[in-house]
Amino acid sequence: MSLKIFFDVDYTLLAMDGSLRPGTRDTFERLIEDGHTLYIWSGVGLRTSDVERHELQDLVSGIYKKPIYDFVNGLELLKVPHWPDFVIDDYPEIVETFGGVLARPYFFRSQSDDEMEHIYAIISDFAATGRSGRVGYRAARGKRPV
Numbered sequence: 056m057s058l059k060i061f062f063d064v065d066y067t068l069l070a071m072d073g074s075l076r077p078g079t080r081d082t083f084e085r086l087i088e089d090g091h092t093l094y095i096w097s098g099v100g101l102r103t104s105d106v107e108r109h110e111l112q113d114l115v116s117g118i119y120k121k122p123i124y125d126f127v128n129g130l131e132l133l134k135v136p137h138w139p140d141f142v143i144d145d146y147p148e149i150v151e152t153f154g155g156v157l158a159r160p161y162f163f164r165s166q167s168d169d170e171m172e173h174i175y176a177i178i179s180d181f182a183a184t185g186r187s188g189r190v191g192y193r194a195a196r197g198k199r200p201v
């Protein structure tokens with residue numbers, strides 16, 4: 056199953072000092088090799104400059120504003136042109152709406168953080184079986200409009 060995967064920015068991919076979570080580029084490359092499409096969104100606005108600063112633009116198929124409440128209706132309001140099949144975020148409600156991974160927050164730069172590896176494993180489980188038994192996986196509650 057190929058998925059449209061949406062990544063949050065602050066404390067999911069970037070620490071408070073703006074540094075990139077270890078393993079991000081490698082994980083993105085593997086997800087794309089696996090046939091998935093990757094998007095970046097953020098509740099504070101379009102994060103194009105952050106994506107470019109970390110040289111991820113070649114791996115990302117779209118950058119959007121993220122709804123911070125009323126997530127399903129917010130997609131249309133904020134002109135997000137795809138239904139998120141899988142969401143990676145440190146904020147539980149949006150993950151529980153679309154399904155995905157509640158990421159361990161990345162506040163401080165840390166060389167030993169291996170959360171991206173864990174996220175990759177959950178995505179691989181989900182793509183293969185439609186679920187994951189690993190910590191952090193959340194099933195979708197929101198209904199995709201037909």
Ligand SMILES: [Mg+2]
Binds near residue numbers: 065066067146
């Ligand atoms: Mg966040």
